[in-house]
Amino acid sequence: MTQSTQPNSARRWILVGALALGVGAFSLLAFGGIGDNLVYYWSPTELEAAEQEAVGASVRLGGLVADGSIERSSSGELLFSVTDGDTVVAVRADAVPPAMFREGIGVVLEGTMANDGVFETTKLMVKHDNEYQAPETGDERSVEELMETMQFGGET
Numbered sequence: 001m002t003q004s005t006q007p008n009s010a011r012r013w014i015l016v017g018a019l020a021l022g023v024g025a026f027s028l029l030a031f032g033g034i035g036d037n038l039v040y041y042w043s044p045t046e047l048e049a050a051e052q053e054a055v056g057a058s059v060r061l062g063g064l065v066a067d068g069s070i071e072r073s074s075s076g077e078l079l080f081s082v083t084d085g086d087t088v089v090a091v092r093a094d095a096v097p098p099a100m101f102r103e104g105i106g107v108v109l110e111g112t113m114a115n116d117g118v119f120e121t122t123k124l125m126v127k128h129d130n131e132y133q134a135p136e137t138g139d140e141r142s143v144e145e146l147m148e149t150m151q152f153g154g155e156t
Contacts, residue, residue, distance in 0.1 A: 044087040047113065054113040061089065061109045061119055062127075070103060082107060082119070090117065095124040 041060040042050065050057075066088055069081035078093040091109060101107070101124070111121030 043084040044082055044089040045084055047089055047119070048087050050113075055115055056112055058110070059112060059119075061091075061111070061121070063089070063107065065101070065103050065105055065107055067103045078124075082109065089119050091119045091121060093121045093124050095122050097124055098126050100126045 041062060042054070044061065044063050047054050047059065047061060061082060063082040063084045066081035066083045069079075071079050073079055078095070078097060080091050080093070081088045082091055083089070092114075093109070106127030108125045108127065109119065109121040110123035111119055114120050
């Protein structure tokens with residue numbers, strides 16, 4: 001009778017070992033490189049306080065586009081500043097700005113702080129409400145004039 005219980009016991013240990021190996025492999029795949037994929041969300045004040053820690057780190061920067069800061073470089077880069085009311089961070093973007101991009105609008109940028117102190121981003125998103133507002137009655141602008149309000153540098 002001991003011979004028949006021994007194979008069941010061995011199978012049980014093999015099953016427990018295989019299950020432990022599977023859980024270990026899954027844990028390694030799921031959590032092994034998670035630190036490399038984290039993106040931190042910081043305000044301009046937090047980004048400035050982080051100093052060298054922010055250089056090279058993947059960061060989401062949120063704030064408002066500072067008044068009078070939007071310009072284009074000769075190479076076509078979009079240059080502007082983001083503020084949280086206390087701190088202003090210079091931004092260099094290769095991304096094409098969304099149609100709603102303008103001074104005073106909330107933005108979320110994904111990128112990294114460069115050694116020269118300028119935040120470099122390739123992902124630029126604007127914050128806005130989802131409520132559509134049609135032109136008011138009596139707004140006599142032409143379709144062309146309305147289209148210009150949706151382009152970079154146009155009025156809103």
